[in-house]
Amino acid sequence: MSAVLQAAGLGKAYRRTWALRDCTLAIPEGRVTGLVGPNGAGKTTLLGLATGMLMPTRGTITVLGQRPAAGPAQLARVGFVAQDTPVYARLTVADHLRLGAWLNPGWDDDLARRRIGQLTLDLRQRAGSLSGGQRAQLALTLAMAKRPELLLLDEPVASLDPLARREFLQGLMQAVAAHGLSVVLSSHLVADLERVCDYLVVLVASQVRVAGEVSDLLASHHRLSGPRREPSSLPAGQEVITESHTDKQTNLLVRTDGPVLDPAWAVKPVGLEDLVLAYLSRSGDDTPARHQHLGVVS
Amino acid sequence: MIRLSLLQFRIQAMTVAAVMAGFAVLLTVTGPHLATVYAADGLSSCHGGSSCANLANYFTGSLARGPYGVLFPLSTGVILLAPAVIGVFWGAPLIARELETGTAALAWNQSVTRTRWLAVKLGIGGLAAMAVTEALCLMQTWWAAPISQAVADGASIGVAQSRFSQLNFATHGVTPIGYAAFAFALGVTAGALIRRTIPAMAVTLAIFAALQVAMPLWIRPNLAPPEHTVNPVTSLGGAGPSQTGPGGDTFTLYALNIPGQPGAWLLSSGPVNAAGQATSTTPAACTSVGNTGQSAGAQGNAFPPGQGPAAFVDCLGRHGIREAITYQPASRYWRFQATETAIYLALALALAGYCIRRLNRRRS
Numbered sequence A: 001m002s003a004v005l006q007a008a009g010l011g012k013a014y015r016r017t018w019a020l021r022d023c024t025l026a027i028p029e030g031r032v033t034g035l036v037g038p039n040g041a042g043k044t045t046l047l048g049l050a051t052g053m054l055m056p057t058r059g060t061i062t063v064l065g066q067r068p069a070a071g072p073a074q075l076a077r078v079g080f081v082a083q084d085t086p087v088y089a090r091l092t093v094a095d096h097l098r099l100g101a102w103l104n105p106g107w108d109d110d111l112a113r114r115r116i117g118q119l120t121l122d123l124r125q126r127a128g129s130l131s132g133g134q135r136a137q138l139a140l141t142l143a144m145a146k147r148p149e150l151l152l153l154d155e156p157v158a159s160l161d162p163l164a165r166r167e168f169l170q171g172l173m174q175a176v177a178a179h180g181l182s183v184v185l186s187s188h189l190v191a192d193l194e195r196v197c198d199y200l201v202v203l204v205a206s207q208v209r210v211a212g213e214v215s216d217l218l219a220s221h222h223r224l225s226g227p228r229r230e231p232s233s234l235p236a237g238q239e240v241i242t243e244s245h246t247d248k249q250t251n252l253l254v255r256t257d258g259p260v261l262d263p264a265w266a267v268k269p270v271g272l273e274d275l276v277l278a279y280l281s282r283s284g285d286d287t288p289a290r291h292q293h294l295g296v297v298s
Numbered sequence B: 001m002i003r004l005s006l007l008q009f010r011i012q013a014m015t016v017a018a019v020m021a022g023f024a025v026l027l028t029v030t031g032p033h034l035a036t037v038y039a040a041d042g043l044s045s046c047h048g049g050s051s052c053a054n055l056a057n058y059f060t061g062s063l064a065r066g067p068y069g070v071l072f073p074l075s076t077g078v079i080l081l082a083p084a085v086i087g088v089f090w091g092a093p094l095i096a097r098e099l100e101t102g103t104a105a106l107a108w109n110q111s112v113t114r115t116r117w118l119a120v121k122l123g124i125g126g127l128a129a130m131a132v133t134e135a136l137c138l139m140q141t142w143w144a145a146p147i148s149q150a151v152a153d154g155a156s157i158g159v160a161q162s163r164f165s166q167l168n169f170a171t172h173g174v175t176p177i178g179y180a181a182f183a184f185a186l187g188v189t190a191g192a193l194i195r196r197t198i199p200a201m202a203v204t205l206a207i208f209a210a211l212q213v214a215m216p217l218w219i220r221p222n223l224a225p226p227e228h229t230v231n232p233v234t235s236l237g238g239a240g241p242s243q244t245g246p247g248g249d250t251f252t253l254y255a256l257n258i259p260g261q262p263g264a265w266l267l268s269s270g271p272v273n274a275a276g277q278a279t280s281t282t283p284a285a286c287t288s289v290g291n292t293g294q295s296a297g298a299q300g301n302a303f304p305p306g307q308g309p310a311a312f313v314d315c316l317g318r319h320g321i322r323e324a325i326t327y328q329p330a331s332r333y334w335r336f337q338a339t340e341t342a343i344y345l346a347l348a349l350a351l352a353g354y355c356i357r358r359l360n361r362r363r364s
Helices: A043-051 A072-077 A093-103 A109-118 A132-145 A162-179 A190-194 A214-220 A272-281 B002-040 B050-065 B068-101 B103-107 B114-143 B145-152 B166-171 B175-194 B197-222 B284-298 B308-318 B330-361
Strands: A003-014 A017-028 A032-036 A058-063 A078-081 A150-154 A182-187 A199-204 A207-213 A221-227 A239-245 A249-255 A266-269 B227-232 B242-244 B250-252 B265-272 B322-328
Touching: A003 A043, A003 A182, A017 A043, A017 A058, A017 A199, A017 A207, A032 A043, A032 A190, A043 A058, A043 A078, A043 A150, A043 A182, A072 A078, A078 A132, A093 A109, A093 A132, A093 B002, A109 A132, A132 A150, A132 A162, A150 A162, A162 A182, A182 A190, A190 A272, A199 A214, A199 A272, A207 A214, A207 A272, A214 A221, A214 A272, A221 A272, A239 A272, A249 A272, B002 B050, B002 B068, B002 B114, B002 B145, B050 B068, B050 B145, B068 B103, B068 B114, B068 B166, B068 B175, B068 B197, B114 B145, B114 B175, B114 B330, B166 B175, B166 B197, B175 B197, B175 B330, B197 B330, B250 B265, B284 B308
Parallel strands: A032 A182, A032 A199, A078 A150, A150 A182
Antiparallel strands: A003 A017, A003 A058, A199 A207, A221 A249, A221 A266, A239 A249, B227 B322, B242 B250, B265 B322
């Protein structure tokens, strides 16, 4: 299976601070990938590198097998909706559709007009007077009607109310189903991604903490609770993501590819949100968090 | 991409079209009258000579006191300001506003490379800038033709300005094309580097204004090696000497025109002694001639015979003082126009090239 987005040792520094570093990733084709992390974790930087809006300081990135924004053909294969879904405030909705048609040889005007019709947007309305949700939908329509193979969305729903959020994600999922495109969307809220994503990348403090199929991640992470004991006594292959202790009890969130056999543990599955939160609260350095008492996730 | 540029350019273009229309109406309405005044002053039937120059001076002098005394500098000002306004309001926001509003992410993720996006925008904006400014220039040149003719006839007062004067040179011929192209490219570059519209506008204006001041003062005079000539002090077109120092033992004398070189650009002038060296020492024999004359003149009395500025200049001439003049001949006018325009166009192209490279290399 080929990767729609492949990064090796990718890093981007602004002056002396790293916005993203040592990023090695391979996002497979045909997935809806959630890029999740707190604000400032490097999500926008990673998407900026993927669109060619930014140039890497270190390492390499290829999108659909090519250098980002390498030429008109490569640009045509990738759709991008930037943070805050920018549109030209002074141009009308119709102007935006015209703009899309002029600048994209693969423009699907039927798709664009159908979507605008479904959204009941007025073609003569200036984009500057649209609501946040309408603006996001217009930006998504532009990105989808160019018929890309990969759609990159940077916090597309962050500024939307819950209803507009749901409508936006529904529209996105319909398009994915209809055109079989790959999607990478970033969010700092797991709840947004939970319903739509089948692949997850967790970015914290400019580094990738975990990446994988959502189903695999859920299957390999367990919440263990049992009598108080030191996590270092766990068998090899069980990596502690978070731990918390009371006088008598120990609660762990572990990652393991095999089953947990120790009968002392009560083993429970982990929800996606808890799993992500566990990685977000884990310490920043690369050493395993075995000796640190962090992240009380109950 | 061309169609998108035109679509986005609409509002700015309409503003400029309105200004141009107003300018055209103003000049078309007043132009014929200006030509009538020229004819009425008897200039169209005059055939050279000093009487012609007197008529021409009367014409330009009386214009300066009427509404044309406002209209002429106003129309000149519009042409002078046009490139700056274009640089500030068309150039500076071109990239900066896209970055500020985030629409750059929209524009640069269509199936058009950034190079093409910017090249088309620079091309359309640059051509429009040059066309607009030169159109203003040509309109005003047509309108002011009687004044230019009067200058050729020898007028030197009122609204009359030599073709090499700072205001005239910069608003006639082809130089406005160069200024417009440069100002536009400068604005775009400032916007690309500063990434914010308002500061980019300010920087554009500051740099352009500085260059427009530096050009006539320090650069233009050196675009071709100047000519030198030494002339009798009595031929300098009524230039008044001034005496300074105790007892008037030093003096200065500037030339107002160059004998036999009408329309030439006078760069500098100063007296030299018989040996050809610059001097400011009054010959001993002339000290009293000038001094008495000046005090008499200052009190409003008639100069006594053999006294006064004219007698002083005569005296200087008799004692071997001559005037050394550095100038650019009138025949070099178009060479200067072409050179200066070429310099500005080359700068504009260099800036455009830099912007395209930067947009590709550094990315946003």
